[in-house]
Amino acid sequence: MRLKECIIIGKANVGKTLFAINFAGYLGIPKLEIEFTTPGGEVYKRSLHLGEALQELISDQPHHTLGLQRIQIQMPGFKGRKRFTLIDTSGLTEGIHEQTLVRRAMAQTLAQVRNAHIILHLVDASSVGKGEAIEAMGEVDWQVAQFGGMRSGYAILANKIDLAEAERGLVQIRQDFPGHLILPISALWKTGFAEVKQFVWRHL
Numbered sequence: 001m002r003l004k005e006c007i008i009i010g011k012a013n014v015g016k017t018l019f020a021i022n023f024a025g026y027l028g029i030p031k032l033e034i035e036f037t038t039p040g041g042e043v044y045k046r047s048l049h050l051g052e053a054l055q056e057l058i059s060d061q062p063h064h065t066l067g068l069q070r071i072q073i074q075m076p077g078f079k080g081r082k083r084f085t086l087i088d089t090s091g092l093t094e095g096i097h098e099q100t101l102v103r104r105a106m107a108q109t110l111a112q113v114r115n116a117h118i119i120l121h122l123v124d125a126s127s128v129g130k131g132e133a134i135e136a137m138g139e140v141d142w143q144v145a146q147f148g149g150m151r152s153g154y155a156i157l158a159n160k161i162d163l164a165e166a167e168r169g170l171v172q173i174r175q176d177f178p179g180h181l182i183l184p185i186s187a188l189w190k191t192g193f194a195e196v197k198q199f200v201w202r203h204l
Contacts, residue, residue: 003072004084004204007113009144010122012062012091015159019122019187020071020088021057025050026193027075035070039090039104065090066105068112075201082204087112092140118153118203120196121145125158125184128169137173145177153203155181157196162186 008016024032032053035045048056057065069088074081089112090105097103113119121144123137148154156177158170161184170184183199185192 004117005087005112005115006073006084006118006120006200007087007089007116008120008122009089009109009113010091011124011138011140012093013060014091014122014124015187016091016122017057017065017069017088018054019120019157019159019185020069020086021050021053022187022190023193023196024071024073024086026190027073027197029071029073032071037068037070037108039067039101039108062093063091063099063102063105066101068108075197075204077201082201084118084200084204087116089113092144094138094140113147116153118200119144119148119151120155120157120200121148122157122159122187123173124160125166125169125173126160126163127165128172145180149180155183155196155199157192158182158184159187161191162189 008020010016030050032048032050033045034048035043037043065088067090071086072083073086074083089109092106092109097106123141128137145156156173158173160166161170174182183192183195185196
């Protein structure tokens, strides 16, 4: 039986991989069994403890994640456990990227999102402090929100809420996307993870 899929999508460097690793840890998984799929279709698996995953898979450089990273999750709840696949993805960019590998990775992400049961759309709330949120977030995030808004299992995760600039950004996002569920989080400090867990549980 194919597990339901929860995909994490967003621009490069908004904190998708950090969120994926720390959310898995928050759900009680000390060691991650990760299936990697490269843009060329190669599939391989690695077993990493949380600390190892944070050290090896996180980088300040954009597009450090090139491909899909699947983690099977057993999420505990009041009524037993629910199993699903958490999918970390390559960061999206505005326009056509100059590197072929990055373009292939982004195409892979967009193809995968169509099959996902749950879409967690990460945005950097600290960067949406000036002007309209739509303009600050960019056309890519706007398009993702338009597509995701047609699905019940879609939420915007306003990340980096621990930064001072993020409060203003969160207000702007809420004003400009009134029809969407917006959950403020900190992927670094695991703030808001309880609300994300409840959202995911409801849609499994």
